[in-house]
Amino acid sequence: MLKRRRFKQTETLGLRLLRMVAKLRREPQGTPAGIKREQLIQRAQQAESALRVNGWLNSPGLQPPK
Template sequence: MPAQRSLEQSSTFEYRLAQEAINLRLQARGMPAGVRRTELLRKARQIDVAGDINKWLTSPGLQPPS
């Protein structure tokens, strides 16, 4: 288990999110239209949005509330 943790920590959060979205889209590509395929594509879009929000939150221009 420790070897797996060090592998996860070697890549950035944004990279891991992007890879997960790609994997979900690849899974969905091989499926017929239906609920499961729709769920996979929805999850991929949610992950894309999470990455965008993370970029915004960690941007240097973001100011704390006053």
């Protein structure tokens, strides 16, 4: 049976998402218009949405179910 490779994340999910969004926002600037550029922009928008959802889930106002 194969063993899973596990490792601890050294940065929070929010920080990793912020860096990914910044990287994905810079990449399309040098890319000519076309499908590849649109895919990069879409991935950046998805990462921004994930960052927003992560913020909502980690907000202090969120209460666990009783």
